[in-house]
Amino acid sequence: MINKILIFFERYSFGVCTYLGDKFEISQSKIRLFFIYTSFLAVGFPLAFYFFAAIVLDIRTFIKRKKVQYWDI
Structure with missing residues (x-):
């Protein structure tokens, strides 16, 4: 049961901790624990901050993806 929950969160995480870790050069595990x-x-x-950041990052990647598609034409 615990393994299924861990796999779900690892597979469908929003990448907020990864983004913050890369931006501030801190390990992802420390940010998750925080x-x-x-x-x-x-x-x-x-x-609430985590979900807000996830929405902003998702919109940001969506806009970047659309911008690249328009310039590739």
Whole structure:
């Protein structure tokens, strides 16, 4: 059961921790632990930030993909 949950989150994660890790040159595991620990302390506020960042990154990659397609024509 735990393995299925881990596989689900690894496969369908939004890439927020990866993006932040690459941007600030910090390991992804430290950023994930930061989100987990602060979500317990701040009653879910970091989860709201995480989902907001996921939406922004998804829109950003969608726009980049569309821009490349228009210039390739």
